Amino acid sequence: MAEDFPNIADHGLIGDLQTAALVDTNGTIDWFCAPRFDSPSIFGSLLDAERGGFCSIRPTGADYVTRQLYLPDTAILVTRFMTEAGVGEVIDFMPVADGEATDRHCLVRMVRVVRGTMEFEAEIQPRFDYGRVPHEIEAVPGSGVRFSAGQQSLTVHRVGDPVIHDSRRAGHIELSGQGLKITGTLNAGEMTGVMLESGGVPPQRVDEDELFERFQETRRFWRDWNNRSTYRGRWREMVARSAMTLKLMTYAPSGALVAAPTAGLPEQVGGERNWDYRYTWVRDASFSVYALLGLGYTEEAEAFVQWLMDRIHESVGEASGPLKIMYRVDGSSDLVEETLDHLTGYRGSSPVRIGNGAADQLQLDIYGEAMDSIHLADTHGLQLPHAGWAQITEMLDWVCDNWDTPEEGIWETRGGRQNFTYGRFMCWVALDRGIRIARLRGRPASIERWTEQRDAIYEQIMTKDWHAERGAFVQHDGTDVLDASLLVMPLMGFVAPRDPMWLSTLDGMDEELVSDSLVYRYNPSASPDGLRGSEGTFTLCSFWYVDALARSGRLDEAQLVFEKMLTYANHLGLYAEEIGLTGEQLGNFPQAFSHLSLINAAVNLDYQLDHGSGFVDPVLSKGRRMT
Template identity: 85%
Template sequence: MAERYPNVADHGLIGDLQTAALVDTNGTIDWFCCPRFDSPSIFASLLDAERGGFCSVRPATDDYVTRQLYIPNTAILITRFMTEAGVGEVVDFMPIAKGPATDRHRLVRLLRVVRGTMSFVAEIQPRFDYGRASHTIESAEGEGVMFSSADQTLTVHRVGGFVMHGPERAGKVEVVGDGIRVTGSLDAGEITGVVLESGGAKPKRVSPDELTEMFRDTRRYWREWNDRSTYTGRWREMVARSAMTLKLMTYAPTGALVAAPTAALPEQVGGERNWDYRYTWVRDASFSVYALLSLGYTDEAEAFVAWLMDRIHESVGTGSGPLKIMYRVDGSSDLVEETLDHFVGYRGSIPVRIGNGAADQLQLDIYGEAMDSIHLADTHGLQLPHVGWTQVAEMLDWVCENWDRPEEGIWETRGGQQNFTYGRFMCWIALDRGIRLARSRGRPADVVRWTEQRDAIYGQVMSKGWHPERGAFVQHQDTDVLDASLLVMPLMGFIAPRDPMWLSTLDAMDKELVSDSLVYRYNPSASPDGLRGSEGTFTLCSFWYVDALARSGRLDDAQFTFEKMLTYANHVGLYAEEIGLTGEQLGNFPQAFSHLSLINAAVNLDYQLDHGSGFVDPVLRKGRRAT
């Protein structure tokens, strides 16, 4: 089965800021949902090679070598094929979808030969609604093809004269199953291709000039966006690629950042930890504000904070708490979890889940992350209006009343609620940031109550979250299990990075959670989480570990660990959620948490290396966190 499913890492990502597609190193689009990240799939052979659907372009021979790369400073992907007869390449990109949400999205596949001659086979096999909906094929002679289901369409526009030819100078187009196949060859300098378009457009011939304009506009957009970055540190290429990856996972009409553009890719091949990440987690996206502002992307940070404030506004006065832990990109909260029983899953990993049953969990930490991002935005001139502050104050009043409750925690375990240490100290962050805002802006608030509750949280974490026998802060009050989420305690200013209690905790994590610079979230065998199987090390935690090392005075260790982590990126600089025992990427891909934590670690480590450990980095100097 493995040969039919490429490695998770063997992909590049393209997108238009409303949806995205994965292209593997053999030139196959094996994941594409439309018109949004969280829409049903059109191509999903990554989850089922037979039923999922795909769009492939490859040499007609099996004797070839591939290379994949991005055009520098862009999200335009090149997959190059090298054979004895010639060198050809597929250039994949999506023109940026500008303005409000739209059903019209274009995906360009440009095929060219740069040396010699090459014969190709191209195949388009859409499968709508995760392979559950039938479709019709309508051919427009000389123009293209339209695939139509009850709710979705995919139009294939021909490019120019579609010059791919065979020995008789005539390429062959045929219907194969529920799709089409094109075979033929190109000589050096010849170009052809297709434009795939959603939204019901009629097939047409795309002129070379129109194609050139789409390419140049897309290239210009990404280069101009990349040029806005203010980062001038040591790891510019990796930071720039991570920033563009975050941008590709941002739904521009609302500013919401999805956790990943994929669903059901396993944390353990053959296991059941297969979640749908095509939604916006308050936690993940809140951490992105720090990454975006540290690179100078104020507009993107402001857009997300506005999205977050809309969610707070909608939920004030509801009985379930001011915020849900995740939403769809449009802000709606219908995320009913279901399984696609007709899909066999990535290399047999079932169940294949869409939707997310964790959406209704109680995770108290989200209030700390949300308030930290709001406070950070305020320090950069993005102040809350009166109504916004009133709603934030109501949310913090709710935190005062509810912080001392069992909950599911940051890792969304399904083994029952606990008094998680991370959730507690993040409630401290929520109240601390609210107090700072109230005082610095002279806003009305029950500061006395907020302060009393903040201090009560601090006392509980220091007494019940600390395990004297382990000499470490632990996952929750009724265990001795370590948890890598606590690596952010000094980063967020809850504890001094050289406090003996913290240094002892870091030493314990070194011995138990760190494996050759890679960091596990926790030990699931020691802390049952309601799920079978194991998982790899968590990339987010590994980058948190870098920052914790640097702030604790271990700068050499921090730099070595960071640069070692860079070697685990895939061939185009992308990271999944986890890294397995043999260095393979696991989980949904690419993962926003992984890339935003890389950016944050790079920015913070640069500053520590330039100024000495213990200094507050440039983003934090404006008063975000006390260390």
């Protein structure tokens, strides 16, 4: 039933740079996978309230209201409970597991009362492998409980003195069904907590001082990381929160960025557009390089570029092309799609899918996004070694041979291949950036051939993909449908932002795709995508719209649209993939593309407001062009 599920927006995100968890405003962890983002879930009640598993902490015996916030400049989440008897807080965080991949991941839930008295109950009900396999329970008196099922396990460490002398402390622990409950009472100034750990570790007693020490270490890490940002613009709080959200979705051992930490959250409640986003899309992560460099996070950008180059190296010579559109966080490409028929899905939205069948699609735009990120890194001093350049030349030769091949396109439609304009123009970007690097660095390359094919793409788009009657660039040749992905054309330098052809296209999008500040990616009724149902507006496209307005000289509109978009964030500043008719968040949450496009729009809009709308790219202008 719908009342069993919180709103998608009613969540905060915590993580340790290898996996993450969602905590709702009632203090329930209803999504957690371990040991990685793309591992099977241990807590998954977000997709099935009965079978999914959860970890909850909340007051008992009294009505309460809740408020949720992040500790300033950190990814530490505070859920506040307010009752007539007192005010309590649950402080959730994951100590950072940066560096080597590990099976051990820790969820710390500190409980404290700041005013009056609070009776509380913690309930831990793990369900392993998406709730598909039973688990064993091992209770160790005085130390805690371990739950295990095959390769997965979860240990609940006992917090505090195993002999309870004061009944006001969290004193009573009992097994409950396939989990356990902890109940007790705290007065103002008292603290206890729950510490959960994956990876098969034995239960042990943990005192409150150790919990607090882990809290201090985690707070220092996030504050130090946040202080590295060079952004000093108008929207510091929202940009900083978006940057930390992207960091939380980065798998530190490889540098890969997942599209979202969740699977199966619907683009339409009750519909079938329920995808698994716990993987790294070349497209999304490539755009993240622009965002990270715009904020001064050079190390993170460099880590992703290295991850990308490793993928190109592995794939050169494959018949399917030099790159797949997505990978697991470790770089492997086994993403076989299956459905979890035993789960009801979020508010009845089924099927629930894991894996992703779009992984083997041909989407030509990824080559442009990949090369743009490599070129951008190059302008910031992150130059390619010889072996890397050799791989790039092979990839661009492949683009020359295949850019005019029908494909599935950026939106991963399942309605058949088309000659999508966005894919074509991104192939232009790929060749253009390759030519720029070759000329600037004096690298050997088939520059004459690349230039010939780049110009051929340009001419084709200007003739076949320009719809004279509509006065606009359209989704693909043979249609009159508009597509919001083309909002990137001026950002990538394909068209001048005040070219009459572009201004006419933007006017057409204003009329057909824009609803106040919100932007639909295309009109699905006019362009069948092979799926039933409808969807909301795309937050990514809305922030692209901000940038397009600013570059086209409509600065007042751009700033107003941006400010309106900020009102659609949830209470913590987080965005899903889409926004519904009544402002609700839809799709997997939080969404990396939404946050990186917010950062890019903020950086670009700041620059245009300070200097006047024009053609200079603020991120490129900060690059160190090495000669």
